[in-house]
Amino acid sequence: MTTATVSRWDRFRESFLWYSFKRDKIAIVSFVVFVAIVLAGVFAPLFAPADPYDLAQINIMNSELPPVWMAGGDAQFPLGTDAQGRDLLSTILYGTRVSLLIGFGAVLMQGALGILFGLLAGYLGGRVDAVLMRIADVQLSFSTLMVAIIVGAVFKASFGNLMFGEIAIYMLIVIIGIAEWPQIARTVRASVLAEKKKEYVDAAKVMGFGTNRIMFRHILPNTLSPIFVISTVQIANAIISEAALSFLGLGMPETQPSLGSLIKSGFDYIQSGSWWITLIPGLVLVVLVLVINLLGDWLRDMMNPRLYKG
Amino acid sequence: MALLEVNNLDVRFAVRGGDLQALQSISFSLDKGERLGLVGESGAGKSVAAFSILKLIAQPGYIAGGEVLFEGRNLSAMSERELRQIRGNRIAMIFQDPMMTLNPVLTVGTQMVEALKAHRRISTRAARDIALKKLQKVSIPSPDKRLDQYPHELSGGMRQRVIIAIALLLDPDIIIADEPTTALDVTIQAEIMALLLALCEQDNVALMLITHDLGLVSQVTQRMLVMYSGRIIEQGPTKEIINDAQHPYTQGLINALPQMGEPGRRLYQIPGSMPSLSRIPPGCPFHPRCPFVTDECRQTMPEYVQSGNVDVACYEVSKLIEQENRAPEVTP
Numbered sequence: 001m002t003t004a005t006v007s008r009w010d011r012f013r014e015s016f017l018w019y020s021f022k023r024d025k026i027a028i029v030s031f032v033v034f035v036a037i038v039l040a041g042v043f044a045p046l047f048a049p050a051d052p053y054d055l056a057q058i059n060i061m062n063s064e065l066p067p068v069w070m071a072g073g074d075a076q077f078p079l080g081t082d083a084q085g086r087d088l089l090s091t092i093l094y095g096t097r098v099s100l101l102i103g104f105g106a107v108l109m110q111g112a113l114g115i116l117f118g119l120l121a122g123y124l125g126g127r128v129d130a131v132l133m134r135i136a137d138v139q140l141s142f143s144t145l146m147v148a149i150i151v152g153a154v155f156k157a158s159f160g161n162l163m164f165g166e167i168a169i170y171m172l173i174v175i176i177g178i179a180e181w182p183q184i185a186r187t188v189r190a191s192v193l194a195e196k197k198k199e200y201v202d203a204a205k206v207m208g209f210g211t212n213r214i215m216f217r218h219i220l221p222n223t224l225s226p227i228f229v230i231s232t233v234q235i236a237n238a239i240i241s242e243a244a245l246s247f248l249g250l251g252m253p254e255t256q257p258s259l260g261s262l263i264k265s266g267f268d269y270i271q272s273g274s275w276w277i278t279l280i281p282g283l284v285l286v287v288l289v290l291v292i293n294l295l296g297d298w299l300r301d302m303m304n305p306r307l308y309k310g
Numbered sequence: 311m312a313l314l315e316v317n318n319l320d321v322r323f324a325v326r327g328g329d330l331q332a333l334q335s336i337s338f339s340l341d342k343g344e345r346l347g348l349v350g351e352s353g354a355g356k357s358v359a360a361f362s363i364l365k366l367i368a369q370p371g372y373i374a375g376g377e378v379l380f381e382g383r384n385l386s387a388m389s390e391r392e393l394r395q396i397r398g399n400r401i402a403m404i405f406q407d408p409m410m411t412l413n414p415v416l417t418v419g420t421q422m423v424e425a426l427k428a429h430r431r432i433s434t435r436a437a438r439d440i441a442l443k444k445l446q447k448v449s450i451p452s453p454d455k456r457l458d459q460y461p462h463e464l465s466g467g468m469r470q471r472v473i474i475a476i477a478l479l480l481d482p483d484i485i486i487a488d489e490p491t492t493a494l495d496v497t498i499q500a501e502i503m504a505l506l507l508a509l510c511e512q513d514n515v516a517l518m519l520i521t522h523d524l525g526l527v528s529q530v531t532q533r534m535l536v537m538y539s540g541r542i543i544e545q546g547p548t549k550e551i552i553n554d555a556q557h558p559y560t561q562g563l564i565n566a567l568p569q570m571g572e573p574g575r576r577l578y579q580i581p582g583s584m585p586s587l588s589r590i591p592p593g594c595p596f597h598p599r600c601p602f603v604t605d606e607c608r609q610t611m612p613e614y615v616q617s618g619n620v621d622v623a624c625y626e627v628s629k630l631i632e633q634e635n636r637a638p639e640v641t642p
Contacts, residue, residue: 199410199411200410200411200412200413200414202366202405203403203405203411203473204413205366206366206403207397207398207425207428207476208394208395208396208397208398208429209394209424209428210394210428217416217424218413221413221415221416222414222415224415
């Protein structure tokens with residue numbers, strides 16, 4: 001055959017997605033920074049000069065050393081040390097990993113709950129819709145953080161501090177996932193309501209497909225672009241929620257800090273002049289959330305069906 | 311026994327302030343391999359009839375009475391599970407707009423394979439082979455390439471071919487085609503119709519053609535039903551109805567068509583427009599627009615009378631028939 005089969009890669013390179021990405025400097029920069037942060041987080045053990053989880057490597061005598069470019073800095077600790085004498089660079093790398101893990105995990109959790117309930121509510125309608133959406137409304141009328149604090153406090157009380165430290169990551173994923181699912185469920189429901197009136201759904205019914213198959217195989221893929229866009233925003237939100245919870249002392253324990261708990265741990269020493277413990281992880285957090293949001297904005301513009309249909 | 315038999319089907323829409331009668335006592339039958347035309351203005355209830363046959367009438371519509379027998383089995387009494395085995399498998403449907411009927415995010419192949427796997431226990435590979443064969447049957451150019459394409463990569467005519475291929479996928483006994491060519495341009499229309507016709511004849515598939523194109527009906531179908539305001543007002547062999555329409559409404563429709571032999575003739579218009587479902591007048595629903603209206607028409611719906619092989623619901627026609635019967639035979 002002369003016409004070679006079009007590979008996925010070729011298809012991608014001819015797509016509007018790639019075309020508009022190439023022409024958007026903000027998107028390119030955000031993407032590069034985002035990938036760099038993700039890689040740094042994922043491969044933290046390779047990059048980090050020290051292992052902040054290894055108590056044997058920590059020397060309390062090194063505590064609160066300033067970054068290397070300041071007077072009193074030590075070349076061993078490029079970004080200085082925190083109050084316990086941990087290398088700040090390594091701790092930030094490991095902390096980024098924890099924050100990203102919680103961010104993505106929580107959005108997966110939200111996505112699973114939100115897509116399931118949103119699809120059911122939108123497609124089945126009637127009573128199912130009313131019940132599910134009222135639950136969502138009730139939950140949305142609390143602040144996300146409040147729900148998370150309540151759930152977190154209950155978990156913490158029932159598992160005890162020590163045990164909670166071990167399973168904190170999973171707990172935070174579940175807590176933030178449960179607290180934020182209505183956002184995704186509402187988005188999904190709205191697009192399902194629009195999709196289910198289209199003729200291809202009638203055609204699928206006429207073909208004798210069952211309800212589950214129509215919902216998950218036919219309608220769901222058509223609602224993916226708004227889900228995708230809102231998910232990027234939700235990742236940023238989840239990372240911030242985690243940071244806020246950690247800052248309030250309900251998140252990751254000091255022994256395996258996330259960016260949020262690092263900021264908190266430095267906050268106590270900011271008055272004594274050790275600003276770097278708070279400021280540097282804070283900067284990383286801000287940059288991370290910013291690039292995710294910028295990417296999300298770009299995706300939203302990209303996938304807006306009014307601008308581009310395909 | 312007819313393949314499909316619809317008896318006194320009543321369909322209503324439950325809306326605020328009472329029910330609206332969308333279909334009233336619809337009765338007709340369809341034999342194996344027969345081609346039936348369903349004609350009427352927009353809103354006459356043609357599509358409602360099609361969906362009601364498959365029991366897929368959407369809320370707030372519901373079937374209020376009557377029965378639909380497929381091979382003698384009552385579809386109205388079947389469970390959703392049993393119905394699903396008939397939909398797509400035994401009775402397939404083709405929709406008006408080929409742009410909308412295919413799922414935009416799934417490839418043609420995926421959609422066809424899925425339809426096959428929903429009804430038969432076969433491997434994906436075997437399903438793909440069948441899909442390819444059906445695509446070849448609808449004479450689509452380079453069918454193997456089409457399997458991996460998305461609907462937006464195909465032209466309107468090609469999409470409608472794909473849709474016909476999907477309808478034929480499971481070798482159904484009946485294809486209900488709801489204005490299958492309305493969204494296509496005229497040359498493609500002719501091609502698609504010829505194709506559909508040839509395939510139905512080849513496999514002895516019954517075709518129920520829903521359209522408002524009388525020309526199409528006269529070329530394709532053997533029998534036709536004329537619908538008005540949810541009622542069948544005339545039914546019989548297509549040739550007889552087209553050549554000698556009995557009901558004033560059908561006559562009006564036919565007179566409204568441009569004729570090849572009479573250039574420059576002003577086309578006939580039926581005065582007024584079809585009443586909306588909420589305002590169907592009592593008696594014969596056509597009476598406000600009918601030139602032969604009498605008091606009887608305003609009060610009660612006429613029964614069907616036979617005129618030749620055609621069943622007509624019209625008092626004027628029954629009067630004419632009576633007169634004919636009373637008049638002594640004149641021998642030249």
